Structures are given as structure tokens and as C-alpha cells.
Amino acid sequence: MVMVRARTLTVLVMMCLVAWGLATPAAEAGNRKAPALDKPRQGGVSLVFTGKARPRAAVRLQVRARAGWKAVGRDRASRRGTFRITLRSPDRPRHYRVVSDGRTSRARTVAPAPVTEPAAEPAAAKPRPSDACGTVPDRPGWAGGGSYQCSFVDQFDGDALDRGSWHVMDGTTSGAACMVDTPETVAVSGGSLRLTARPADRADQCPLRKDGTRASYVTGSVNTFWRWSQQYGRFEARMKSQAVSYAGPQEAFWLWPDTRYSSDATWPASGEIDIVENYAAYPDLAIPFLHYTWNDNGGARHGLNTAWDCLAPRGQWHTYTLDWTADRLTISVDGRTCLTNTAGAPSFRKRFIMSFSQLLSGSGVNTFLGGTRAPTTLEVDYVKVWK
Template sequence: MKHHVRMLLLAALVVAVGSIAIQAPGTAATKTKPAAPSCGAKVLKSSGKAWTCRFADEFSGTKLDGTKWSVQQTSVSGHSGNKADCWVSSPNNVAVANGTLRLTSREESKPIVCKAPRGHYTTKYTSGSVTTWGKFAQTYGRWQIRAKFPNADVTGSHSALWLFPRDQAYGEWPQSGEIDIAEYYTRAPDRVIPVIHYNAVGRANRSRTNKKCMVADAWNWHVYTAEWTPGRIRIWIDKELCVDHSIRSRRPHSSTAPFDQPFATYLTQSLGVGRNRFRDVGRYATPLPVRTEVDYVHVWS
């Protein structure tokens, strides 16, 4: 019996060894390099040189690519639509299907306790947001996002395609900056608003924006592009230049600060606050669910 067992173990060992690739002494193990990202057709800089693709997601699968994105959760980041909703990791709020990323704000069947670092609260509403923080961040470059926003014309929904510093090297917001490539408020359904937040010359928290970037049908597909170079940020909607801003930081910062640090990418569908505040009753109640869809995200350097 023992001999029989030894023979079986020996046979199993031979099979196992036969299935293992043996590395010869003195040779290095080979590693498969991940495929280089593809941002489609070559895009040229004003100098005539080509931009280099650094990040691309076409959302062609059936789930969010966890090597590129993380779902933002109020329980971790504390972010939300000013407690009107709770950002959660749920396929009801963050999903990939039919070639697009779908971010949804919706009403739950019953109230939930939203666990936030600065205090829990109760809400009936949940939303979706994703970020490349911890997985991809870049200083300077070209970002292009094809997206469409909710088809609604009352207050309450807030969509955003934005960049935020990986490390808040210059202090808390807005000292370290924020680049909103596109913000869409259903209170103003005829326009998409890009905003550059930082402590600019003039007054504290002076935002640089153009609120007259008219888009008659933001609920259809449009292309939003930002080019960020040392000391300058430009933003286009489709092929129309909407913002062309030269950075002028307050002293003691340099002329490129705070936009000289790596920024991560964020895509968000949330409920509105302030003048675009969410309403759940009455004549002007926000219709739910509302959804932002993203076709692709391309980033070059």
C-alpha cells in the first residue's frame, strides 16, 4: 500500500514538473509587457510633433476596468452631492454596457444610511462616480472625453468631467487646483461650463470660466477636450475653443502653480446643490433616474 502511494505521488510529481516551464540558470525571467494604450488617430501638437497616448478606455467590456478606475464612494472619500445623495459602488449606479460607461443617480426603494468619514446621514438617493486616482495621474497633456449628459431641464442634476490633484501639494481646495473640463447643470440645460479653480491673482478662490459655452443638446454625444501645458489651460467643446487661460497664481507660488503637479481624472453623475439644488417634491422635482454616459477617455502627453 505504501509502495502504491509512493508510485502515485511520483507520477503526480512527474506530471506537475512536466507542466512547469523550467528557467535555465543564468537566464532572466521574461515578463509580458502590457499593450500600449491606443488613442486612435495621430493628433499633432501646435509644434507639429505628435502627442503620445498614455491612457485610453473605450469601455468596450462588460464591467469597469479595475486596472484603470476605482469607484468613488462617499464612505471612503466623503464626497457627495452635499448629502443629497450617497456615492456608492453598485451596478445600478456604475456600469459598463454596449460600449459606454453609465453613471446614474437614482432613488432607492427605501432610505439608506450613507456612511461618511465626517458623519453618517440618511438618504433615499444614490449616485455614481469613478476616478483614476491611485492608478493614473499626469502633469500636463491632452485629455479628450466623449460624453452625453441627462436630458432634463429642471434643477437637481450635476454631471462633471474633471481633473483633481493626486496630492494636494499646495494645500486644501482650491489651493491645489481643480480643472473642470465640463460641468453640466440641468438648471442651465443650454450650456456646458468648464471651470479652472485655484487661488488666482485678483481674489481668493477666483475661478476662471466661460459660462457662455452654449450647447443646445448636451444630452447628445459631444467631445470635450482640454490641453494643459506649463502656465496655460485650454478647453474645447467639440471643435469650439471655450476657455483659454494663462495661469496667474497668487504669491508666493510660481506662474505654473498649482498646475504643475500630477492630476487624476474623475467622471461623476451626482445630485445638485446650491442654485441647482435637488428637489424631490413639487412642480420642479428632479426627474429620476438621470444618467451621464461616457463613450471614451483618451489622455496624451
Template sequence: MPLRIRPHSFRGVALAVAALTAALSWAPGSAAAPRPAAASAIPAASAAAIQAVNFEDNFDGPAGSAVDGGKWQIETGDNVANHERQYYTAGNANASLNGQGQLVITARRENPGNYQCWYGRCEYTSARLNTAGRFTQTYGHVEARMKVPRGQGMWPAFWMLGNDIGDVGWPASGEIDVMENVGFEPSTVHGTLHGPGYSGSGGIGAAYSLPGGQAFADAFHTFAVDWSPDSITWSVDGNVYQRRTPADLGGRQWVFNKPFFLILNLAVGGYWPGDPDGSTVFPQQLVVDHVRVTTSDTGGSGGTLRGLSGKCLDVAAANTANGTPVQLYGCNGSAAQRWTVGTDGTVRALGKCLDAASAGTADGTRVQLWDCNGTGAQRWSYNAATDDLVNIPANKCLDVLDNNPADGTPTQLWTCTGSANQKWSLVS
């Protein structure tokens, strides 16, 4: 469908117009998402071995206070793209803490500010929050524990957008819908991917339904994705119901190996859920107990990374300080040479990550140890068949400087040449 944005929509929010662009994907895309025959056909998710908490909000604070502005920004305005009916308000008018460690996003049938929407005078207010400019993540476990509202026309969602949306637009930015629910399906939630050639009604996804006609509005549930290079897996309360890889896209572009930011919102009406009717009771609330993003090495491989002249990749002096050089050194069995190549795209030692200094991508960028932060500087692809260890954003190899086998020789990024000083064998 064509995108139309009113000039006043989402005032005062950096990247807000970009964020609004992705909203058009929701209604038709998730409605058309295929459903698995049964959720039990896919095994339950295993417990993650958490290595780092990259983002967490437990919404602690006095009742009535606004969310932490260091973590979230509040979007304001209407949304013509989906023909939603609400006006998103600022501050704590429709998004506030309840004093019990929870965020409450409230949709009301009201218009206290004489707000104007695409269809005239707005009939409803609600709230939408995002972490753009405050937090982004590439890979890991992303989850929110929430209790959704109920009623015709309600449309709560927890989702993510590619942080490059301001440069490449939507859907090239990619969109990961962790959870969407529409009021006319009280027992069902949807998880969907949107990207170039599979956006809107062509989104790739699936649905999960509670057994026995239970409603998601009756209790809190945990909605999550486990995200690794070229793979995203959805779960509800630990029950996995779909996994998607580039093979599911029929040759179309996979745009999910880069940083994304988080979004929480409660929409009212729109193409997919339909508008509220006489059965809908207001106010309605989306209650969020926590949002958490962690990185995990679950399923990863550990050992030494042996390279030039049989020597090992080593953290200089076993120093855990940020910026410690990563070098070539004679293998000695120490923890400074024990690496985990994780399923989340990280390579870790001493509790920290292999990192391209200053997120550099040029030949000669030094490689160091740094706190794990989910950035592209810490995203690596290891190919055991060819012994290549490649920094994904740079598309360059981990290289021993000047092909020098001496102890203490620094490592760097360099254009992949297949030479011996770029070969690393993971030995358990």
C-alpha cells in the same frame, strides 16, 4: 466656505478624503465664472498631432459589468461640502458598462442600503470615479465624449485634481474642471480653474453655450482641455472657448505644472445646481463614450540641440530601448539627433521622451530616453533666449558631464550655473 467631512464619507478609497476636499470648489466657483461674449470669437482648435496615448478607456465589456479597476477606483459616501444629496455607491450599482462601449453613471431616487447622509437618510444614489493611484498626467490633450443628463438638480462633471492633494491640501493642489453642467442651464457647460486664492466663488473660468437653444443632454459632445506649461485651453467639439495662463491670476500662484488625476461623477443637488424638484425625472444618466489622454507636439519646434563645442544632443547608437543614454556627439544629421521641443513640456526623439532617470532631481541624475508617460521626469522648459534646457520638477539644467566635449560623454541634471556645458541651441 468651511469644509466639513463626515468620518464615513468616501470609505475605502485611497486619497478619497483628499478628493472630497476639492468638491467644495464646484458650486459657487463655476456659477460665478465669466462668460465670453461669443464662442466664435476664439478660433477653432487645430487637430493635434498625436504622439502618444497615455490613457484611454473605451468602456468595452459586457453589459452590467463594472469599470476596469486597473484604471478607475470607485468612491463611496456622501458629500457635505457642497450639500449634495446623493450617496455614491460601490461596484456597478450606479456605474456600469452598457455593452455598447459606454459607461453609464446613473442617479436614482432610492436608498436600498439605508445609507446615511449629512442631512439624514439619503434620498438618492449615484457614482463617482477617479484615477488616483492608477493614472496621473502632466500636460497633453485630455478629453471625454459624453451625453449629460437633464433636469433640475443634475450636476455631471469631468475634472482633475493635483496628485499632491494629500500633501498640500485643496486648493493648493489645484483643480481643473474640464466640464461641468447644471440642470437649470441645459445649453451651457463651464470650464474652471481653482487654486490658492481663486477657489470656490473665485474660480477662474468661462462658459460655452450651444447655439439655438440646443441642450447638451440631446446628443454626445466632446469636452477637452489642451494643457501645456503655463497654459490651459478648453474646447467643446473642437471649438475653443477659453485659454488661461498665469497672467489671468493677478499674481496668484499657478499650480498646474504637475501631475493631476481624473474624476468623473454625477452629483444630485447642492449649492450650485439646487435640489431636484417636482419637474425632475429619475433615473438620470451620464453616458460616457470614451475618456482619452494624449500628448502632442502640436506647435512645438524641431531640430538639433547643439551644445558644448558645437556638438549635438544624441541618443546613443540610435537605440530606442528604454534607458538608452542621451549623450553629446558630433552632429551627423541622424534621427538620433533630431529633437522636438513640444508645447506639452516634452522633448522627444525617435518617438520617445527625454527623461531624468528614476525621476531623480539630484545633481548627477543621468538623462536617458524613455517611453513618454507624462511624469515630471519628462517635463522640460526650453528658453531659446538663454539656451537653457531645464527639468521643471528638479529645477536643474541638462548638463554635459564634467564639461567634457568628447563624443559619448553622458548628460545629467545639474544645478544651473550658466556654463557652456549647459547651453543648448535648437537649430532647425
């Protein structure tokens, strides 16, 4: 009984000494666990040491050297008792341990990180072929990986239209204006074809309409009538329609049957491919339209013969593209597909000529009301065709 009371008294005294900070280091350390060192993790050229120690305790990382253990890193444990020390991965097998509160962890053996060969440089991309049209695009649906071949190109350089490639419309009334062949309506300058609609002057003579009147505006339109045509391929043009604050201006990049090879008398069933029509009344849209049945499929049908979601704000340059095969017509604006038609209509299985037009609408919501309107111009930077 006396011995038990003596031991109890000793424990109480030690507890008081620890509380008052008078206990010896050895006695205090004897009540603490040794720190734990996890298996080190390799991370490239780094080696990460983690483990557990007394919360907020100082932790030293040591490596075994010839003269004994050498400190190589340190940290202070978090409130939760975790620590993390990062070193460079050793170049030979080494032994590591951590020391905290005078206690040491079990040593860990670490082998050098495996040497990996540097990743091979990616093979240089094979340069794309080019021709008179520039970089040759891939030919859609061509199983052999073939490419198109340039068949027509005009960059509109110089200061005059190439009359060997282009026919200028003259004396034909369309909408609120008639088309005339004058330098003020059809010109090439600054690297662009410029087709302009403007008020008629005394030198202009528009033909009489059925009601006996003449159009008071003139405009420009060109095509490849009796000069060039093609069946199938890729047609591409970069254009800019002028931004205006009134209805009326209408611009078009379009294809029409070559009458040397087929008739156009049964339009619309004879066929017409409007790659793009821009209307001032819809200043943010480019509108494609395909004509190939006697009643135009009963009207405009989004996703079949037209589209109403092809964004192309006026006053900006846009690239319009048609990819045309016997069974598919795909129209894109600035690389984004806007309309795909897979009807395989006979109307599109023949040669077509190519046209650019600056028009003034005469009906519908885009009707041109006349008045003192400033001239408006369609600019064409280039046109390229592949087959």
C-alpha cells in the same frame, strides 16, 4: 440754279422711295455703315466674337476657306447694335470677318489658343499617424512639428468597468446624494460608461450628515485615484448628459491633484481643473472652471477661470478637450475653444488624476428638490489622454 434744283429733287425722290420701301437694295445699303468686328477673345477652348452692326440687323460670321469665305456662325444685333458669336478655338491660324446688310467688316486673324499642360494632381495628403488612442492630434506650440503620444485610453467596450484603471467612489456624500459602488449606479454597457443617480433603497446606506440625516439618493462616480495620473498633455472625452425637466443633475469631467505627489489640503489653491460641468438648470451650456487661488480669483470670472458661452445642449453627444501645458490651459467643446488661461499658476504644474461624476446639486440655482424623480444618467463613450 437748274442743276441744284434737279439734285434736290433727286434726293427728295430717293427719300420717298426709301420711306415707301421702293428703293433698290444697293441704294439702301449705300447709306449704311459696314459692321465692326472687335478683336476676338480666347476663353479656354472657345473663341468669342463681338462687334457692332445696325440695330436688329442679321449678322453672319465667315471664315476664309480655299473656295472663298464660308459662313460659320450668325447672330442678330441687339437694339443697341451689339452682337456676340462664340466658336470653338481654331487649330491653326484663321481669318474671320462679319457680313451685315451686304457690307463686310475688316478681317481679323486668329491664332490657335496656346496649349497648356493640365494642372498637376495635388499630392495625396500624408496619412496622420495613429496609436492606441486613434489618430494622433498635433501638439500645440511644438516647434518641431511633433505629436502627442497616447498615455491612457478607455473605449468602455465589454460589460464591466476596468478596475485596474478606475476607482469607484463609495460612501462619500456630495450634494443631495451619496456615491455608492453598485451595478445600478456604475455600469459599462452598450459601449459606454454609465453613471446613474437614483433614489436610495434599503440596500443603500449613505453616511450620516452633520445634521444626523442621510441622503435619500445615490449616484455613481469613478476616478483614477492611486492608479494613474499625468502632468500636462491632452485630455479628451465624449459624453452625453441626460435631458431632464427639473434642476439638480450635475455632471463633471474633471482633474484633481494626485495626493501621492502633492497635497490637496489647501483647496482651492491646491488646484482643480473642471474640464466641463453640466447643470440641468443651464441645459444648453457646458461650464469649465479652473481653481488655483485661495479665493478662486474672487469668484467666477468669465474668460479667466470660467466661461458662460460654451454651447452643449443636454441630451446630445459632445466632445470635451483640455490641452494643458505649464503656461497655458485651453478647454474646447466640439472643437471650439471656450476658455484659455495663461496665468501659469503653480497649482497646475503637477500630476492630476482624472474623474467622471454624476451628481445631484445641493445648493444654488441647480439645487435638487427631491421628490419622485426618475433616475438620470451620464454616459461616457470614451476617454483618451495623450502626453
